[in-house]
Amino acid sequence: MTLWVAILVAAAIAFGLKLAGYLVPASLLAGPRVKRITAALPIALLAALIATQTFTVPGGGLTVDARLAAVGVAVVALLLRAPFIVVVVLGAATAALLRAMGWA
Amino acid sequence: MTDGAPAPGALPRGERRVVVREALSVGVATGAYGISFGALAVAAGLDVWQAMALSLLMFTGGSQFAFVGIVANGLHAAPAAIAASSLLGVRNGLYALELTQLLGVRGARRVAAAHLTIDESTAVAVSQDDARASRLGFWLTGASVFTLWNLTTLAGALLGNALGDPRRYGLDAAACAAFTALLWPRLRSRDAVAIAAVAAVVAVVLSPGLPAGVPVLVAALAALIAWRTPRDGGSDASVGSMDHATNGVGEGTDAHVRGDGGRR
Numbered sequence: 441m442t443l444w445v446a447i448l449v450a451a452a453i454a455f456g457l458k459l460a461g462y463l464v465p466a467s468l469l470a471g472p473r474v475k476r477i478t479a480a481l482p483i484a485l486l487a488a489l490i491a492t493q494t495f496t497v498p499g500g501g502l503t504v505d506a507r508l509a510a511v512g513v514a515v516v517a518l519l520l521r522a523p524f525i526v527v528v529v530l531g532a533a534t535a536a537l538l539r540a541m542g543w544a
Numbered sequence: 545m546t547d548g549a550p551a552p553g554a555l556p557r558g559e560r561r562v563v564v565r566e567a568l569s570v571g572v573a574t575g576a577y578g579i580s581f582g583a584l585a586v587a588a589g590l591d592v593w594q595a596m597a598l599s600l601l602m603f604t605g606g607s608q609f610a611f612v613g614i615v616a617n618g619l620h621a622a623p624a625a626i627a628a629s630s631l632l633g634v635r636n637g638l639y640a641l642e643l644t645q646l647l648g649v650r651g652a653r654r655v656a657a658a659h660l661t662i663d664e665s666t667a668v669a670v671s672q673d674d675a676r677a678s679r680l681g682f683w684l685t686g687a688s689v690f691t692l693w694n695l696t697t698l699a700g701a702l703l704g705n706a707l708g709d710p711r712r713y714g715l716d717a718a719a720c721a722a723f724t725a726l727l728w729p730r731l732r733s734r735d736a737v738a739i740a741a742v743a744a745v746v747a748v749v750l751s752p753g754l755p756a757g758v759p760v761l762v763a764a765l766a767a768l769i770a771w772r773t774p775r776d777g778g779s780d781a782s783v784g785s786m787d788h789a790t791n792g793v794g795e796g797t798d799a800h801v802r803g804d805g806g807r808r
Contacts, residue, residue: 443615446622447594450611451601453626454633458604459658461640462649473771478638480739480770482606485632486727487740488747488763493613494720496751510717514724524725525576531721535714 506535506543555676563668563677567684570664574605575692577722581608582700584719587710588616592701599697603690604662606726607632610760613719617756624757631764639666646670646678660686735774742766 494507510531517527555563578599585595590612598608607629614625640661646669649657660683669682707713731737743766750759 441619441622443590443594443619443622444597446615446619446626447590447597447611448601450607450626450629451598453630454602454604454607454636455659457630457633457637458640458661459655461637461661462644462654462658464641475638476770476774477767478634480736480767481634481764482632483727483730483736483739484743484764484766485610485628485760486606486723486730487743487766488760489610489613489628490720490723490727491744491747491763492751492756492760493716493723495748496756498617500752500754500756502748502752506714507717507720510714511720511724514721515728518725518728523573523576524722525580527725528577528580528718528722531724532714532718535717536712537714539712539714 506538509538510535555674555680559674559677560680563672563681564684567668567681568688570668570685571688571692574664574689575696577605578693578696579700579703580718580722581605581612581693582697582702583704583707583710583715584609584700584722585612585697586701586704587715588612590615590701592698592705595697595701596694599694602629602633603659603693604633604636605693606663609719609722609726613723614757614760621756624755624761628757628760628764631761635663636661639663642666643669643682646675647682648679657682657686660690662686662689664689733774735770739766739769742769 490511494511495502495504497503513534514527514531517530522530581599582595585598585608586592590598595612598611602608602611610632611625611629614621614628640658643657643661643666647657665682665686668685669678672678672681704710704715707715710716727740731740743763746766747759747763750762754762
């Protein structure tokens with residue numbers, strides 16, 4: 441599979457899911473349990489992505505480095521109600537600074 | 545903008561202006577984070593055209609971030625990247641279920657509505673008290689986010705290319721911060737926090753043994769915790785339904801939505 445094929449397949453599925461919601465009868469999926477689980481999916485996926493992006497190194501090992509500090513700073517920024525872009529920039533700046541100083 | 549069904553009379557000018565302002569401000573806030581998506585996409589090994597293809601064709605931020613985050617591990621991780629981005633995209637289908645009545649779209653217009661069905665356009669649409677305002681809010685927010693998100697993805701991708709080594713500028717850590725900001729507004733109930741914690745631990749524990757991306761998919765099973773009925777007085781919405789899903793763009797959309805108090 442080339443990267444282009446992967447991109448087009450993923451984009452087609454994303455669009456198909458959106459369109460399906462307009463085509464299927466609402467009663468099919470409207471149960472509270474189904475709703476709860478589909479609402480919970482992004483929570484589980486995002487938490488898992490944060491964890492793997494923060495602690496893994498290429499090849500599958502685990503490590504603690506500047507990325508953990510970046511997530512810590514991001515959480516503080518979020519507690520202070522900083523907007524998305526500020527959180528992202530502070531995260532990047534934290535890691536860049538620590539690395540420039542040779543600390544992580 | 546485009547009303548799907550004949551609406552009785554036009555929206556009063558004052559209300560119209562409020563909806564237009566809300567839609568455009570959401571577009572600007574979301575557009576700003578398209579820069580980080582573009583830069584992260586090229587840092588992950590995509591070229592500028594591939595980053596643009598995701599923003600133009602996939603057009604759902606969380607899935608796009610997930611896709612590039614996993615595919616950064618190499619092409620062998622592509623199936624897991626597709627699976628993760630698709631699971632994150634399921635919620636757009638749920639939004640569509642709710643919007644189909646509200647928007648009253650038919651035929652070919654459903655295709656356009658589907659493409660623009662994302663956290664932000666849904667949040668603006670459902671937060672209006674008036675069906676005409678909902679429709680205007682949906683189309684205008686969708687169009688402004690689409691336009692700005694694609695322009696800023698291009699800018700971010702070109703910028704990322706010019707920067708060189710992504711680690712030196714902390715772009716890998718920017719991805720961690722971005723996911724944290726996307727998750728944050730959803731952690732509003734005990735169940736949500738429990739699901740996030742279980743998923744994070746499962747993903748880390750499995751990472752050394754499994755191919756990249758697969759631990760994330762296994763960890764997604766933590767969502768099944770939501771199977772049981774929430775106990776802490778919560779309704780169905782206790783695990784972040786649409787009310788909580790205004791996403792990372794978040795503070796802008798979120799504050800707005802909370803401010804006008806018109807939500808379920």
